[in-house]
Amino acid sequence: MRSPFRLRAPVVLPCDPACPVLRDAVVDVDVHGRISYCGPASDAPESPGRVVDRTGILLPGxxxxxxxxxxxxxxxxxxxxxxxxxxxxxxxxxxxxxxxxxxxxxxxxxxxxxxxxxxxxxxxxxxxxxxxxxxxxxxxxxxxxxxxxxxxxxxxxxxxxxxxxxxxxxxxxxxxxxxxxxxxxxxxxxxxxxxxxxxxxxxxxxxxxxxxxxxxxxxxxxxxxxxxxxxxxxxxxxxxxxxxxxxxxxxxxxxxxxxxxxxxxxxxxxxxxxxxxxxxxxxxxxxxxxxxxxxxxxxxxxxxxxxxxxxxxxxxxxxxxxxxxxxxxxxxxxxxxxxxxxxxxxxxxLGRNDIGALEPGRWADLVHVDVDDPAFVGGVDVPDEQLLANLVWAAGSRTVRDVWVAGEQVVADGEPTKVERAKVQAAASAVTRRLLAS
Structure with missing residues (x-):
């Protein structure tokens, strides 16, 4: 049985249709790996378990x-x-x-x-x-x-x-x-x-x-x-x-x-x-x-x-x-x-309403973006429109630090947690070399 936990960050982007920027917000993950709450920390219920603090931005996978x-x-x-x-x-x-x-x-x-x-x-x-x-x-x-x-x-x-x-x-x-x-x-x-x-x-x-x-x-x-x-x-x-x-x-x-x-x-x-x-x-x-x-x-x-x-x-x-x-x-x-x-x-x-956004009931598939990067020269304390512009136009995948799928952390500090990247790359490389030699 998994333990529930809370992710807290200076900015959370739930990606609902209005694409709001939530400041000082949290995402609660239940024992089933689904989101139970996403919103401002000030309005959050009592924490369901351990609190995981992240700097930067949380958004859906x-x-x-x-x-x-x-x-x-x-x-x-x-x-x-x-x-x-x-x-x-x-x-x-x-x-x-x-x-x-x-x-x-x-x-x-x-x-x-x-x-x-x-x-x-x-x-x-x-x-x-x-x-x-x-x-x-x-x-x-x-x-x-x-x-x-x-x-x-x-x-x-x-x-x-x-x-x-x-x-x-x-x-x-x-x-x-x-x-x-x-x-x-x-x-x-x-x-x-x-x-x-x-x-x-x-x-x-x-x-x-x-x-x-x-x-x-x-x-x-x-x-x-x-x-x-x-x-x-x-x-x-x-x-x-x-x-x-x-x-x-x-x-x-x-x-x-x-x-x-x-x-x-x-x-x-x-x-x-x-x-x-x-x-x-x-x-x-x-x-x-x-x-x-x-x-x-x-x-x-x-x-x-x-x-x-x-x-x-x-x-x-x-x-x-x-x-x-x-x-x-x-x-x-x-x-x-x-x-x-x-x-x-x-x-x-895809006809899916269980992924793609941070809303109660959806799977807790989340991405943590680190703002310690030239793309965020003003940090997160900039107008919402500018923050979204910096994220999309300037930041990109290099700023992704952590990833969770159904509440399970599958990327930590930029590296996969469940497999060894070097071994994965070596196995694929062997296939490519064989194809080129044949």
């Missing part, structure tokens, strides 16, 4: 809405190629040589990298779910495992769907310590699957209230056949019955006004990945238009072979910068907007 983190072992390969050549000539051939153990090594390194950057939950589209789960549980993080479904040599998409069905039906939609693992469906894209597969995925997911996580309209030329037949990929997904229930569209760059309205009408969420989109020259998503239409938008890094890191703080800044540049409006997206997008917004894009 960041939520990565789209990633392929086992690709840490492929980082830098084909890095100057456009998307489709990069996939066909470099990535897919390399992935064909990965063993389940390789995938576990890559996922563990990715999980450690994200935790050190304050990312407590990642939404993964990849293969070998048992290895993904083992790696994330070893690091202490949280995982939304949307298992890949693809029609390609060596893969049977029907068997892949049946495997996901069986996993959910056997272990439950969420399972593991503190519900750290959620299982969903990851149909790769409209251009790598027949329409029948997309129909079956939609039916299976809705029957289980599971997340469907799919690449949509990432590169201009990837889905020419589908667009010619259906008009657009969102129109196709609606016609074949994939939409409805919990659907998360990754990238969603090349959308028309009608596509955006289709997403809004069907309740589709978008995982916005500005770093990957820019590196692969895939395009600039219509972020402001999506938000104006009421589409839920979360923030993702994409894979570490296409970004090339798993640092969601960088994508916060890029999201705001590109939104301002594409609209020529310096007020298009502010610091509070992108902070909420990486926390509460990403959780909402």
């Amino acid at each position: 960041l939520v990565n809405a789209h990633a392929h983190s086992p690709m840490t072992v492929l980082r830098g390969m084909g890095g100057d190629l456009p998307l489709l050549r990069w996939l066909h000539e470099v990535i897919w051939p390399a992935e064909a040589r990965l063993t389940p153990a390789d995938i576990e090594a890559g996922m563990l390194l990715g999980s450690v990298e994200m935790l050190r950057a304050g990312v407590t939950t990642s939404t993964e589209m990849y293969f070998h779910g048992e290895q993904l789960e083992a790696a994330v549980l070893a690091s202490g993080a949280r995982l939304v495992a949307t298992m890949a479904v693809i029609d390609a040599p060596g893969w049977d998409w029907r068997a892949m769907i049946e495997g996901i069905n069986a996993w959910i039906d056997t272990d439950g939609l969420r399972h593991g310590p503190d519900d750290r693992i959620e299982v969903g469906y990851g149909p790769h894209s409209a251009y790598t699957l027949p329409p029948e597969a997309l129909t079956l995925v939609g039916e299976a997911a809705r029957a289980r209230d599971a997340l469907v996580h799919i690449h949509v309209a990432e590169a201009a030329g990837e889905d020419a056949t589908q667009r010619e037949r259906y008009g657009s990929v969102p129109a196709m997904l609606e016609e074949v019955g994939l939409l409805g229930g919990r659907v998360l569209a990754a990238h969603a760059i090349h959308l028309s006004d009608a596509d955006i309205q289709t997403f809004a009408r069907a309740g589709v969420s978008v995982a916005h990945c500005p770093g990957s989109n820019a590196k692969l020259a895939s395009g600039t998503a219509r972020l402001v238009d999506l938000r104006t239409a009421g589409v839920r938008v979360g923030l993702g890094t994409d894979g570490p072979a296409s970004n090339d890191d798993l640092d969601l703080w960088e994508d916060m800044r890029l999201a705001a910068l590109l939104a301002r540049l594409s609209t020529m409006d310096s007020t298009a997206l502010g610091a509070a907007d992108v902070l909420l997008m990486a926390t509460r917004g990403s959780a909402e894009s």
